[in-house]
Amino acid sequence: MNKLLPVLLLLGVFGSCRKPQDTPPLQSILTDGVWRISLYKQNNNNYTYLYSGWQFRFNNDKTVNVSNGTQTFAGTWNEDPRADNFTINITSTEQELSEISHLWFNKLLTYKQVLFHNDRANPTKELQFTKL
Template sequence: MKQFIFLFVVAVMLGGCKKTIKKIQEETAETLIVKAITDGRWTVTVYTDGTTDYKSEFDGYEFQFKTDRTVDAIKNSATEATGTWNEDKVNIAIIADYPVSAAVTLQRLDGNWKLKDSNWTWVKAQQTINGTLFTLELRKK
């Protein structure tokens, strides 16, 4: 009987350790991802709304993502508008929102962008709105 209780206690402890290790791994991964996003400025290299190319509207803009989940749209060395961003871990997406007072170009970035491919210096994302596929690619400067 004592052996059974000992094995039960060890099994519970190991299960708790595995959960703790998994939690630490998830928190470390999240920290690295947020660091990659917030370290440096980003530019738009592709933006299409269905078959319409709007990339040229983003020429001159740089985007600085911050750890407080805000993002500055910078043009000609001045912050033109500040929006918000947040990660959607379940759907592997980034949710962006600029205020209605921001330029229409910046409001094009609003929405739930599903990440399709990425590395530490570029991101490809898509979202579908009313049956239209939007494509966005960002590159770190």
């Protein structure tokens, strides 16, 4: 019985452990719904207010439509799961859209929120989308 107790305890510990959920693919997250920018920072300066009212719809064909309520802009997006990065390119003369149009690295991916960063650029940047 003394030898059986440790084995039973180990079985209980390993049996109760759950495998963490794998991060869902970025495409399945982004193409499900409409998104807004809930955070945009450069060198720890918060510029999120510049994106108030902007809405982003990411399409399965790797296009993105962006609207601020009066104007609509088109662009493209792409992901590289092996490199864990995301690229967005929006055709616009709007400074706000130019600021976010480049390569981003995945930091956090959930079904309601995606957070990207780029600490290889100067200035360092963070970009977060939240589902509406």
